[in-house]
Amino acid sequence: MNKTISKVYIASDHRGVGLKLYLIEMLTAAGYVVVNLGVDDPNKIVDFPDVAKNLAETMENDEKSRGILICGTGAGMEIAANRYRHIRASRCERPEQARDDRFHDDINVLALASDDIDIEMAFICARTFLESPFDAIERRIRRIEKIS
Numbered sequence: 001m002n003k004t005i006s007k008v009y010i011a012s013d014h015r016g017v018g019l020k021l022y023l024i025e026m027l028t029a030a031g032y033v034v035v036n037l038g039v040d041d042p043n044k045i046v047d048f049p050d051v052a053k054n055l056a057e058t059m060e061n062d063e064k065s066r067g068i069l070i071c072g073t074g075a076g077m078e079i080a081a082n083r084y085r086h087i088r089a090s091r092c093e094r095p096e097q098a099r100d101d102r103f104h105d106d107i108n109v110l111a112l113a114s115d116d117i118d119i120e121m122a123f124i125c126a127r128t129f130l131e132s133p134f135d136a137i138e139r140r141i142r143r144i145e146k147i148s
Contacts, residue, residue, distance in 0.1 A: 001031040002131050006064040011037035011055045013048045013077075016070030016114040019122055023068065026123045032130065052080035056087050059108070067109040068126060074113030081109050085148050093117050095128035102132035106144055 008027055012020040017039060027034045037054055039046050048071045055067045067087075069077035074091040081089035089109035090101040093116060101107045110129040112122050134140070 004064060005032065005066055005130060006062055007033045007035050008066050008068065008130065009035045009037055009055050009058055010068040010070075011051045012039060012070035012114070013046050013051050013072070014039055014042050014044055015072035016112070017042040019112065019114040019117075019119055020068075020070050022119050023070075023123060023126055027126060027130075030127065048076040049080040052077050053084075055109070056081055056084035060084075060086055065108075066130060068112065068129075069109060070112045070114050072113065072115040074111045074116070078111035081111065088144070088147075092125050092129065093121070095121075095124050098125045098129040099132045102129060103135045104140060106134040106136075106140070 010020055010024060024034050024036055037058060052069055055069055059065050059067055069081055071077045078089045078091040081087045087109050088105055088107045089111050090107045091111040092098040092101060098110060110126060
């Protein structure tokens with residue numbers, strides 16, 4: 001477990017509820033402080049941009065936190081989250097992507113596609129995302145500052 005992370009905020013639209021609840025259970029068991037930002041009813045239709053906005057606003061004053069967003073494709077959440085200057089979200093479906101995106105781009109939000117990823121693989125991607133370091137060398141910091 002990465003002890004430098006204060007909290008893991010997790011949210012989904014209606015299509016991602018099942019995967020989100022599974023990840024909450026698994027990440028909590030792994031020792032993370034997980035905050036569920038909703039939605040918990042797969043029959044309550046919500047718009048993914050509203051879910052991403054809620055997570056982004058919650059993370060704004062908590063630089064040591066990380067976020068996980070889930071929708072059917074993962075792409076909608078990634079696009080919506082990246083509208084916020086302090087968020088760097090990436091859709092990952094393999095742990096190598098999560099590791100590399102943390103290492104090179106210091107992503108702080110993982111986007112997952114509930115329609116496309118096996119729940120065990122989603123957990124492996126989430127753990128990799130949470131446990132992978134950022135390579136804080138000058139050129140990587142400079143690049144992130146340019147997009148922030």
